Amino acid sequence: MSKLRFSKRDTKDFSLKEWMDGTDDPMVTGDIGMKPQRIRKDDFQTVMKHMRDYEEVERHLYDSDKNMGVRIFNKLYKISSIIFTMLLIGVLLYVVSYLPPVGNASNPDNNVVAQRYIENGLEETGAVNIVSGMILTYRAFDTFGETNVLFIATCCVMIMLMLEEKALKEQEETEQNHRFEPQNDQILRFAARVLCPVILVFGIYIILNGHISPGGGFSGGAILGAGMCLYANAMGFSRIGKWFNENVYKIAKISALCMYGLIGSYFYITGANGIENHIPLGIPGHILSSGIILPINIAVGIEVACTMYAFYALFRRGGL
Amino acid sequence: MSAITYILMFALIACAISVSFSRNLLNSILIYMGFSLIMSVIWIILESPDLAITEAAVGAGITSLLFFITLKNIRAMKGDEENE
Numbered sequence: 001m002s003k004l005r006f007s008k009r010d011t012k013d014f015s016l017k018e019w020m021d022g023t024d025d026p027m028v029t030g031d032i033g034m035k036p037q038r039i040r041k042d043d044f045q046t047v048m049k050h051m052r053d054y055e056e057v058e059r060h061l062y063d064s065d066k067n068m069g070v071r072i073f074n075k076l077y078k079i080s081s082i083i084f085t086m087l088l089i090g091v092l093l094y095v096v097s098y099l100p101p102v103g104n105a106s107n108p109d110n111n112v113v114a115q116r117y118i119e120n121g122l123e124e125t126g127a128v129n130i131v132s133g134m135i136l137t138y139r140a141f142d143t144f145g146e147t148n149v150l151f152i153a154t155c156c157v158m159i160m161l162m163l164e165e166k167a168l169k170e171q172e173e174t175e176q177n178h179r180f181e182p183q184n185d186q187i188l189r190f191a192a193r194v195l196c197p198v199i200l201v202f203g204i205y206i207i208l209n210g211h212i213s214p215g216g217g218f219s220g221g222a223i224l225g226a227g228m229c230l231y232a233n234a235m236g237f238s239r240i241g242k243w244f245n246e247n248v249y250k251i252a253k254i255s256a257l258c259m260y261g262l263i264g265s266y267f268y269i270t271g272a273n274g275i276e277n278h279i280p281l282g283i284p285g286h287i288l289s290s291g292i293i294l295p296i297n298i299a300v301g302i303e304v305a306c307t308m309y310a311f312y313a314l315f316r317r318g319g320l
Numbered sequence: 321m322s323a324i325t326y327i328l329m330f331a332l333i334a335c336a337i338s339v340s341f342s343r344n345l346l347n348s349i350l351i352y353m354g355f356s357l358i359m360s361v362i363w364i365i366l367e368s369p370d371l372a373i374t375e376a377a378v379g380a381g382i383t384s385l386l387f388f389i390t391l392k393n394i395r396a397m398k399g400d401e402e403n404e
Contacts, residue, residue, distance in 0.1 A: 131370055206373065214369035222377035229385055308382050315389040 036167045036318075126281035126290035127211040136216075136293045137267075144264050147300055150307045151257055157311060163318035171317065185234070192234030199227035207301035211290040217300025224301065225308025232309070237317065246320040249306055256302040263292050263299075325365055332358050345396050349387045356380035 062070055100107045117134050127133030135143050163171070206213075207220030232240045270277035282289030313320050335355040342348045356379030363372035 129370075215373055216370065219370060219373040219377060222374060222382065226377050226381040226385075229382065312382070312385060312389070315386055315393070 036163055122284055125293065126284050127293050128284050128290075129211055129214060129216070131214075132210045132216045132293055132297070133290065136296050137291070140264050140267060140292070140296065143296075143300065144260060147257060147260055147303050150303055151253065154253075154307050154310045154314075157314050161314045161318050165319070168317070168319045188234045192230055196227055196231045196234075199230065200224060203227060203301075203305070207297055208287065208294070210297040211293045212285060212287070217297040218304055220297075221301040221304025222308060224305035225312075228305065228309045229312045232313065232316075237313070244309070244320075249310060249320050252302050253306045256299040256306075260296055260299040260303075263295055267292050325362070328358055328362050328365070332362070345391055349384055349391070352387075353380050353384045356383075 061067070104110075117130065117138065121130050121133050122128065125133035125137045127137075203220045203222075203224035205220075206215035206223060207217055210216035210220065228240065228244065267277065267279075269275070277291075279291040281291050284290065288294070310320060332355065335351050335358065339348050339351050339355070342351060356375055359379065360372045360375040363369070363375055
C-alpha cells in the first residue's frame with residue numbers, strides 16, 4: 001500500500017527544484033545552509049594567562065641588550081630596506097628614461113589598429129564617443145569577459161559573506177552591528193533625499209548617453225551603485241528592500257548578463273562569418289543609434305550597479 | 321602644462337607619501353579618497369572625461385566605502401575601542 005501513496009516529494013522534478021533552491025544537495029546529507037561563524041569563548045583567566053605568556057616571550061625574544069642577533073638583524077634590516085628601495089627607484093627611473101617621447105609619430109602605439117579605430121570608427125560603429133564604440137563593438141568579447149568577472153566576483157563574495165535569512169533577522173533585532181552608528185540621522189536623511197534622485201538620474205543619463213557623450217555602462221553603473229549605497233545608508237536597509245531586494249537583484253543581474261550574451265553572440269557570429277547583421281546603425285548623434293552599443297551599455301550598467309550595491313550590502317550586514 | 325596641473329601633481333605626491341606615514345587607518349582612507357579626487361581632476365585636464373567619471377565614482381566613492389565598512393567590521397576604528 002505504501003507504494004501507492006505517491007507524493008510530489010519523490011519526483012525527479014521536485015529534487016531538481018530543491019537542488020536549484022539550495023535546500024538539498026545530492027552530494028551532502030543533511031542541512032547545507034550557511035551558518036554564521038561561532039564566536040569563541042574563553043574564560044577571563046585563560047585569556048590573561050595567554051597574554052602574559054605572550055608578553056614574556058616577546059620581552060625575552062626582542063630584548064636588544066641581551067640578544068646580539070636581534071641587534072644586528074635590526075640594523076641590517078634598516079640598511080637593506082633603504083638600499084633595496086633606492087635600487088628599485090633607480091631601476092624604474094632608468095627604464096623611464098628609455099621610454100619614447102610622448103606624441104612621437106614613430107611610437108609603437110601609433111599602429112594600424114589605432115589608425116583604423118580613429119578613421120573608420122564613426123562609420124563602422126555609429127558611435128560619436130569613440131571609446132564606447134571601440135570597447136563595445138571591436139572589443140565586445142573582452143568586455144563580455146569583464147562583465148562575467150564582475151558576476152563571478154559577487155558570487156564569491158556572496159558565498160563567503162552571505163548569512164542565512166534567520167541569522168539576518170536575528171542580527172537586525174539585536175542591532176548588534178549598528179551600535180556606533182547614528183540612527184535616523186536627520187542631516188544625512190535630508191541630504192540623501194535631495195541628492196539621491198539627482199545621482200540616480202545622472203547615472204541613468206550616463207548609461208543611456210554612453211555612445212554620444214563621455215561615459216558608458218561602467219561609469220554610469222558605478223554612479224548608480226554609489227547612489228544606491230547612499231540611499232541605503234540614509235534610509236536603512238528595510239526601506240531600500242522595498243524596491244531592491246534579493247529577488248530583484250537576481251533577476252536584474254542574470255537577465256542583464258544573458259542580454260549581453262545574446263546580443264553579443266549574434267554580433268560575434270555574424271561578424272566572424274562575414275554575414276550581414278541586421279542591426280541598423282542609425283544617424284550618429286541620435287539616442288537610438290549605433291547598433292548594439294546602446295543595449296549593451298544598458299546591460300553593463302545594470303550589472304555594474306548591482307555589483308557595487310551587492311558588495312556594499314554584503315560587507316555591511318551579510319545580506320542584500 | 322599650466323600652473324594648476326603642477327599644483328595638482330604636487331598634491332598627488334604629497335597624498336601618496338602621507339598615506340604611508342599616517343598611523344591612523346581612518347586618516348589613511350580619507351587621504352586615499354583625496355588622492356582619487358585629485359586624480360579625477362587630473363584626468364579631466366588630460367582630456368579623458370570617461371576616466372574622470374569612473375575614478376570619481378569608483379575610486380573616491382565605492383572603494384573608500386568598502387574600506388570604511390571593513391575597518392568597522394574588524395573594529396579598527398577609534399570610536400569602537402573607546403566604547404568597548
